[in-house]
Amino acid sequence: AQSVTQLGSHVSVSEGALVLLRCNYSSSVPPYLFWYVQYPNQGLQLLLKYTSAATLVKGINGFEAEFKKSETSFHLTKPSAHMSDAAEYFCAVSDGGANNLFFGTGTRLTVIP
């Protein structure tokens, strides 16, 4: 079984500051991990994914995430926050098979000018 825990339902950062959104996973098999972003009243857009290749994954909009098996973590980071980064972020896990994604509860990122 897979599950994801996102610590912090709401994160606020100043514009230009480091963004760190936390995600820990639980999986009985090697996981596939994803980060999605959702803007108000819109669907989810894939930021990046880990599928057992490089542990440091670079995504769109300057985001990246590092898969750390020893810590069962897949935290999302961005060196410098931009106002347009304000959104809801979801971490998700899958077993890579035919199953669906299991989502975390989401983290709302607020960027303070």
Add this chain to the structure above:
Amino acid sequence: GAVVSQHPSRVICKSGTSVKIECRSLDFQATTMFWYRQFPKKSLMLMATSNEGSKATYEQGVEKDKFLINHASLTLSTLTVTSAHPEDSSFYICSARPRWTKHYGYTFGSGTRLTVV
């Protein structure tokens, strides 16, 4: 590539009527599509897995007679909310995955905001 179109984006209907939501994969074939429901300020709840040419698999607690799913082709799945009630008001999102790869990743539609009055 891997674009999913969901329609309508917003719908208001009267209580007791039915509403159909379409999910189309525009540039790939999807044997599997997923339907989610998202409550305000909440995460996505998987409702059902739609399989082309066969019956959908519903998650526990989801009424299959209430939420009818049809996946008649490799590019189209529909969700029909039957005899809608105000408590069915929510944001519904579909996702799909190309059939030609085990795990390319999931692409999501833009969602449908359903309001039942």
